Amino acid sequence: MKQILRRALLCALAGAAGLYTAAAAVVQPTEARYVADYAQVLSEDTEQYIIEKNQALFSATGGEIVVVAVDFMDGMDAADYAMSVAENWGGIGDVDRANGFVLVYAVGENKVWALAGAGIEDALPASTIEGWLEDDFYDGYDAGEYDSATRAFFDDVYGWYESYYAGSAAGGGQGYYPAGEPDYVYGYVGPAFGLGTLALFGLIVVLVIVVCAADGFRYRRYRRRYLMPGMPPPPFVYRPFIFGRPHRPRPPRPPRGPCPPMGGGFFSGGAFRGGGAGRGGSSFRGGSFRGGGFRGGGFRGGGGFRGGGAGRR
Amino acid sequence: MKFLKSYTGGLVVLAVVIVLSVLLGSHRSLVGERAKVEAQFAPIAGDLQDCLDITANVLSVAERYLEESRLTALEESRNMLSDWHGVSSGYTAYTRLQEEAAALLDELEGCDLTDRDAEYVRGFRADLAAEADTIARDGYNAAAEAFNRSVLGAFPANLLGRLTFVAPAELFE
Numbered sequence: 001m002k003q004i005l006r007r008a009l010l011c012a013l014a015g016a017a018g019l020y021t022a023a024a025a026v027v028q029p030t031e032a033r034y035v036a037d038y039a040q041v042l043s044e045d046t047e048q049y050i051i052e053k054n055q056a057l058f059s060a061t062g063g064e065i066v067v068v069a070v071d072f073m074d075g076m077d078a079a080d081y082a083m084s085v086a087e088n089w090g091g092i093g094d095v096d097r098a099n100g101f102v103l104v105y106a107v108g109e110n111k112v113w114a115l116a117g118a119g120i121e122d123a124l125p126a127s128t129i130e131g132w133l134e135d136d137f138y139d140g141y142d143a144g145e146y147d148s149a150t151r152a153f154f155d156d157v158y159g160w161y162e163s164y165y166a167g168s169a170a171g172g173g174q175g176y177y178p179a180g181e182p183d184y185v186y187g188y189v190g191p192a193f194g195l196g197t198l199a200l201f202g203l204i205v206v207l208v209i210v211v212c213a214a215d216g217f218r219y220r221r222y223r224r225r226y227l228m229p230g231m232p233p234p235p236f237v238y239r240p241f242i243f244g245r246p247h248r249p250r251p252p253r254p255p256r257g258p259c260p261p262m263g264g265g266f267f268s269g270g271a272f273r274g275g276g277a278g279r280g281g282s283s284f285r286g287g288s289f290r291g292g293g294f295r296g297g298g299f300r301g302g303g304g305f306r307g308g309g310a311g312r313r
Numbered sequence: 314m315k316f317l318k319s320y321t322g323g324l325v326v327l328a329v330v331i332v333l334s335v336l337l338g339s340h341r342s343l344v345g346e347r348a349k350v351e352a353q354f355a356p357i358a359g360d361l362q363d364c365l366d367i368t369a370n371v372l373s374v375a376e377r378y379l380e381e382s383r384l385t386a387l388e389e390s391r392n393m394l395s396d397w398h399g400v401s402s403g404y405t406a407y408t409r410l411q412e413e414a415a416a417l418l419d420e421l422e423g424c425d426l427t428d429r430d431a432e433y434v435r436g437f438r439a440d441l442a443a444e445a446d447t448i449a450r451d452g453y454n455a456a457a458e459a460f461n462r463s464v465l466g467a468f469p470a471n472l473l474g475r476l477t478f479v480a481p482a483e484l485f486e
Binding site: 030079083117121122125126127128129130131134209212213219306307308309310 | 320321324327328331356363432434437438439440442443444446447449450451
């Protein structure tokens, strides 16, 4: 038994390590954020150019153009790699406008992918991106001139942002004010009425039915003893047992003796109020309730990218 | 009527009310949850419309180089997608559209296209591939499967769903 448990634990650990390895396949963002040159193919000038342009773009529109250069994509499809970058880098572009853009390419293998955010994918279709890649990127990429190819393609994309936001990227617009961070998290909401709640509800219903049935039995016995035609008035009033023991009316108090003479004053004797008539049966008024409701939920991740894009897989 | 005034009658009425309210409430809740899942199909519906728009342009270019008889397959698949009802039938129509469009684009690339038309054809191929990629990554199927498994498939929703004829969410596949 111990051996089985040990093997199961080892398998679980191996599986977890495998998962961790898969999750770590996509490179992490750098401090510069807008450019991640893991393949060491971009010059300092180009990197600085991309950063400065992006800073201006972000402040004007919230848009971001991220360039990622790697040696290999670890067996991943170029489109999948680009989506992983878009999803795992903490949001590229404005969350509401979803106007980020990602360019990833591998230097050691023929893989390139450019991906536009969901908010601009209609205005910037894959055919346009493919056209820019064909015109300004692939030639330099195939010749190993990654720096010039990246800069040319970046300029194409940046120019599109400028025209799309009508010159606001150059600072002529009103500026961009990012929305505040939401104070809620989207996550999966399980059923609101789980098995336990329904069981409790069922238990209450059963309890009510049992109480009513038991009380009915008591009332029928009371009726047979005291309420049949010709019988004298019952010695006590019937009440459902949930209201306590049967109420037997108190015998009348004995009359008080003569009081010593007092200077004036008003005296009134006690009055006895007999019990009211018994009510036939017990009535149960159930409160209004709704039938079981079940809330399923859905997970919405962040990122603002739906896929698509263009390139070489 | 005497029965309804009796104690037993009251219990029967109570039981009927409880059962009916549970069934009605469950039906409404489950149908509401399914509607939320189906609302997530809207982005895919938009992508399907984009596919129709792109293939309309494919036909416009193809008319210049190919005979009309070679275009009917794509036209029929476009008509099928325009009239789709239901998620699964939409998938069938979409799959056929993608196949017919790819076949027609292959044929077009074999023709002596002008530079501009060649660029258009490349663009159409890229756009259709992008739409296919976007649709493949959409979370609708995952949401529908999660609803069918975790909500409609779990007790007591599975029982109540069957009693109240709540159908599972259709998958786009």
